[in-house]
Amino acid sequence: MSEEMQTLMTEDVAGETLPTSDEQSLNGPSLPPEVASGGKKKQPRPVRSRALNKKSLANVQSLEQQCRQMALPLFFHDTAPVRSIGFTSAIDGEGKSFLSTVTAKAISEVSPIPVTLLECNWQHATLHEYYDLPSQPGLAEWLRGECDKSAIRHRINHNLTVIPAGNGRQDALGLLQQLRRKGLVDSLATANELFIVDLPALLTSHYGVAAAGVVDALFVVVRAGVTPESIIKQAYTQLTNLPLQGVVLNQVKSRIPRWLRQLL
Numbered sequence: 001m002s003e004e005m006q007t008l009m010t011e012d013v014a015g016e017t018l019p020t021s022d023e024q025s026l027n028g029p030s031l032p033p034e035v036a037s038g039g040k041k042k043q044p045r046p047v048r049s050r051a052l053n054k055k056s057l058a059n060v061q062s063l064e065q066q067c068r069q070m071a072l073p074l075f076f077h078d079t080a081p082v083r084s085i086g087f088t089s090a091i092d093g094e095g096k097s098f099l100s101t102v103t104a105k106a107i108s109e110v111s112p113i114p115v116t117l118l119e120c121n122w123q124h125a126t127l128h129e130y131y132d133l134p135s136q137p138g139l140a141e142w143l144r145g146e147c148d149k150s151a152i153r154h155r156i157n158h159n160l161t162v163i164p165a166g167n168g169r170q171d172a173l174g175l176l177q178q179l180r181r182k183g184l185v186d187s188l189a190t191a192n193e194l195f196i197v198d199l200p201a202l203l204t205s206h207y208g209v210a211a212a213g214v215v216d217a218l219f220v221v222v223r224a225g226v227t228p229e230s231i232i233k234q235a236y237t238q239l240t241n242l243p244l245q246g247v248v249l250n251q252v253k254s255r256i257p258r259w260l261r262q263l264l
Contacts, residue, residue, distance in 0.1 A: 060102075063102055064102060064105070064106035065106070067099070067102055067103040067106045067107070068106050068107060068110060070103075070219070070246070070248075071085055071103055071106075071107055071196075072107065072110075072111075074217050074245065075107070075111070075113075075194050082216035082217045083185040083189075083193070083194060083195060083216055084118075084184055084185055084194070084195035084196075084197055084214075084215040084216045084217070085103070085195070085196055085197065085215060085216070085217045085218075085219065085245075086120075086196075086197035086198075086199045086211075086212060086214070086215035086217070086218050086219070087099050087100045087103070087196075087197070087198060087199060087218075087219050087221055087248070088199040088200070088201065088202055088208065088211070088212050088218060088219075088220055088221070089201050089202065089220060089221040089222065089235075090201060090202055090203050090220070090222065090227060090231045090232055090234070090235035091201050091203055091204050091227065091231060091235075092124060092201050092204050093223070094201070094221045094222060094223045094227065094250060095221055095223060095250040096198065096199070096201075096221040097121070097124070097126055097127070097198050099221055099248060099250070100117065100196050100197070100198040101117065101127070101130065101198075103196050104116075104117035104160060104162075104196040105160065107194065107196065108157070108159040108160035109159070111159065111194060113192055113193065113194050114159050114160075114161065114191065114192075114193050114194070115159060115160050115161070115193065115194050115195075115196065116153075116160075116161045116162070116163060116188070116189075116193050116194070116195050116196070117160065117161070117162045117163070117195075117196050117197075117198070118139065118163045118184075118188065118195050118196070118197045118198070119138070119139065119162075119163065119164050119165040119197075119198045120139065120165060120176075120179075120197050120198060120199055120200070120211050120214065121165055121198050121199060121200040121205075121211075122140060122165050122166070122167070122168035122169045122172050122200070123169065123172075123200050123201075123204075123205050124200070125138075125164060125165040125166075127162055127164050127165070127198065128164040128165075131154065131156060131162050133154050133162065133164055134164075135164060135166070135167070136164075136166050136167055137151050137152050137166055138152050138163065138164040138165050138166020138167070138168075139152060139163055139164070139165050139166050139168065139175075139179075140165060140166035140167050140168030140171075140175055141166045141167070142166070143168075143175045143178050143179060144171075144175070149188070149190070152164070152166070153190070161193075163188070172206075172207040172211075173206070173207050173210060176207055176210045176211055176214065177210075179214055180210075180213060180214055184197070184214045184215065185216075195215075197214070197215050199211045199212055199215070199218075202220075202235045202238050202239075203231065203234060203235055203238070208238075209238050209242075212239075212242050213242060215243065216243060217243050217245045218239075218242055218243050218244050218245060219244075219245055219246055219247070219248050220235065220239070220244065220246075220247050220248070221247075221248045221250055222247055222248065222249055222250065223250045224249045224250060
C-alpha cells in the first residue's frame, strides 16, 4: 500500500445528490456510442436519469476535475507512471462504477494517450447498459478464447474505448488468474493505452480481492456517512500487498461555499 494515501471527496451540495448506485448514471454518454464493428453508430438508449440542472451540472464538472487531479499524476508520473487505475469498494452500491465512468470520461478529454474503460465486475455488469452496447462478448469471452479482441472493444469517441465484462460469473477466479498471468495492459492494450478498471466489491464478491490485484493503482470508494465503520475496517484488512493509493469519500456534504472550496 502507498505510504502517502490521498483522499478524494465527492460532494452532495445543498441537497443536489449525484447518482452513486452502481446501477445509476448521469445523463448518458456525452457522444452517441459507436460500435467498432462495421463503424455503425447506435442510437443512444433512452436516458433513465433526469436532465441535470445547473447546480447538478456544476457538481459533475467539479467531480470530473477532482478525478483528473487524482488520476493524471499517477498516469503521467515522471519516474513511475502507472498504466491502470482501478476502483473498488467494501460493499456494493458505493458508487465505484459511477466514479470509474466519470474518471474515464474526464481523463479521455484531456489525455494525449487513448483511454480504455474496462469492466471487471461480472457480478454487477452495467457498462453495456450505460453505453448501449451488447452485453456479450466481453472480457470473459475473450479470456476464454471465444472471440477476437476487436469484438470486445467498443469505441465511444476518438479517445475513449469501453470493454464490457461479458459473462464470467461461473469462472471468475480462473479468468482473473489468466488475466494476471498475461498482464492486464500487455494483453488488452492495442497501443499505448491508459486503463480505468471497474472492479467488484471486496467483501460481497468472492473474487473482489483477486480482481483488485490486476491493476497498477487502486482506489477504494466509501459512501460517506452510510458505510458502517466496521465494514470499512474489514475491507481494509483485505488490502494488504495491494497498490492502494487512496480512499474516495463519495457524497460528502459540505456547507463551505464553492468559491471558497476552490481556493482551499
